[in-house]
Amino acid sequence: xxxxxxxxxxxxxxxxxxxxxxxxxxxxxxxxxxxxxxxxxxxxxxxxxxxxxxxxxxxxxxxxxxxxxxxxxxxxxxxxxxxxxxxxxxxxxxxxxxxxxxxxxxxxxxxxxxxxxxxxxxxxxxxxxxxxxxxxxxxxxxxxxxxxxxxxxxxxxxxxxxxxxxxxxxxxxxxxxxxxxxxxxxxxxxxxxxxxxxxxxxxxxxxxxxxxxxxx
Amino acid sequence: xxxxxxxxxxxxxxxxxxxxxxxxxxxxxxxxxxxxxxxxxxxxxxxxxxxxxxxxxxxxxxxxxxxxxxxxxxxxxxxxxxxxxxxxxxxxxxxxxxxxxxxxxxxxxxxxxxxxxxxxxxxxxxxxxxxxxxxxxxxxxxxxxxxxxxxxxxxxxxxxxxxxxxxxxxxxxxxxxxxxxxxxxxxxxxxxxxxxxxxxxxxxxxxxxxxxxxxxxxxxxxxxxxxxxxxx
Numbered sequence: 001x002x003x004x005x006x007x008x009x010x011x012x013x014x015x016x017x018x019x020x021x022x023x024x025x026x027x028x029x030x031x032x033x034x035x036x037x038x039x040x041x042x043x044x045x046x047x048x049x050x051x052x053x054x055x056x057x058x059x060x061x062x063x064x065x066x067x068x069x070x071x072x073x074x075x076x077x078x079x080x081x082x083x084x085x086x087x088x089x090x091x092x093x094x095x096x097x098x099x100x101x102x103x104x105x106x107x108x109x110x111x112x113x114x115x116x117x118x119x120x121x122x123x124x125x126x127x128x129x130x131x132x133x134x135x136x137x138x139x140x141x142x143x144x145x146x147x148x149x150x151x152x153x154x155x156x157x158x159x160x161x162x163x164x165x166x167x168x169x170x171x172x173x174x175x176x177x178x179x180x181x182x183x184x185x186x187x188x189x190x191x192x193x194x195x196x197x198x199x200x201x202x203x204x205x206x207x208x209x210x211x212x213x214x215x216x
Numbered sequence: 217x218x219x220x221x222x223x224x225x226x227x228x229x230x231x232x233x234x235x236x237x238x239x240x241x242x243x244x245x246x247x248x249x250x251x252x253x254x255x256x257x258x259x260x261x262x263x264x265x266x267x268x269x270x271x272x273x274x275x276x277x278x279x280x281x282x283x284x285x286x287x288x289x290x291x292x293x294x295x296x297x298x299x300x301x302x303x304x305x306x307x308x309x310x311x312x313x314x315x316x317x318x319x320x321x322x323x324x325x326x327x328x329x330x331x332x333x334x335x336x337x338x339x340x341x342x343x344x345x346x347x348x349x350x351x352x353x354x355x356x357x358x359x360x361x362x363x364x365x366x367x368x369x370x371x372x373x374x375x376x377x378x379x380x381x382x383x384x385x386x387x388x389x390x391x392x393x394x395x396x397x398x399x400x401x402x403x404x405x406x407x408x409x410x411x412x413x414x415x416x417x418x419x420x421x422x423x424x425x426x427x428x429x430x431x432x433x434x435x436x437x438x439x440x441x442x443x444x445x446x447x448x
Contacts (some may be wrong), residue, residue, distance in 0.1 A: 070219075070228070071228070072219055072220060072224055072225040072228050072229075073219070073220060074220065074225060075225055075228070075229060078229070079228075079229075079232060082232060082233065082236055083236075086236045086239065086240055089240055090239075090240070090243055093243055093244055093247050093251070094243075094247065096247070096251050096254065097247040097250035097251050097254070098250065100251075100254035100257075100258070100273065101273060
């Protein structure tokens with residue numbers, strides 16, 4: 001990429017759009033599945049988790065990219081980890097200070113962003129060899145790709161499992177069997193196995209619509 | 217300088233770590249007041265939960281100020297001593313011998329009379345567990361209880377933090393008829409204990425359940441003199 005590339009050239013925009021669909025970290029590269037199962041029982045934690053991962057991934061990519069010509073090769077993994085860990089602690093502290101309820105709900109999973117394979121993967125594969133701006137876009141793109149899947153899963157799990165969306169009741173109270181209605185929430189949806197099945201369905205839908213992903 | 221040389225690597229690592237440490241400490245320091253306030257609100261919510269008042273993080277302080285009319289500190293002999301009940305750290309107190317501990321008591325005014333709230337702290341399977349228990353003014357009948365934990369197994373030991381586990385505590389008695397402190401037995405099916413002194417343990421969460429039973433007995437024992445004095 002030449003220095004004179006406009007900031008939002010086609011090539012650069014592709015860095016954002018690609019990971020959202022064609023090379024989605026969850027559905028195509030199958031990275032970061034663990035946290036996708038854990039924090040998607042409701043939309044709110046899923047949204048906060050997505051934003052946290054986008055922030056950490058974009059910042060880590062930029063920092064590593066800025067340092068890429070100075071990092072001693074033999075300790076580069078450790079340097080990457082130190083940067084990621086520091087950013088994750090920052091996010092955790094900020095959540096604790098300003099959205100304490102959510103931070104309690106996410107509990108250990110914020111800390112586990114450190115071990116989210118998407119981060120190390122993008123830093124090793126992209127940020128170490130590219131300029132800061134491209135790395136930033138790549139981070140935003142991959143974070144958004146991860147977040148999009150998380151939010152889709154959480155939407156269905158919360159709707160079918162708790163009858164609400166982002167905490168707002170969608171299914172009227174009078175529908176419930178306990179109130180003389182015909183409806184009851186699907187308890188399976190709030191358990192991790194259904195998250196895995198939801199991921200599977202998303203992969204199925206995506207592959208049947210995207211010809212680039214169809215294998216022979 | 218040789219980017220792969222030892223000197224470069226050492227200096228690089230040292231500088232990086234110093235910068236990261238400085239940034240993190242600065243942020244932690246500046247966010248501390250906000251976090252402290254959140255912890256306090258959570259504590260108030262827990263105290264209110266033990267007298268069966270549900271509150272949100274927004275209205276907890278207001279309800280607390282209204283309902284919790286008195287708080288004070290007693291020693292193991294049941295005598296009132298100096299201290300700020302709300303800011304006592306049970307973790308620090310539990311490191312001391314029982315006779316030197318400061319024991320906080322909170323009094324809550326409800327429509328059903330004054331309730332006495334006692335904080336508890338003990339050990340679960342993986343880490344500390346804690347909670348609040350509230351007693352009727354007969355200093356014997358449990359009015360409500362709430363428990364929480366740091367790292368018990370989700371679905372097993374962590375169930376102590378659920379309503380399902382906490383609700384049966386209501387109405388149980390901690391003294392038997394002869395006035396002996398028996399506390400509450402968190403029992404599995406093969407254990408016998410009088411119904412008014414037992415609640416069901418969590419299947420699969422035996423060690424946490426037993427830890428909770430021990431926490432109740434140990435901590436209520438330190439309050440025993442206070443309870444007896446207050447009752448008479």
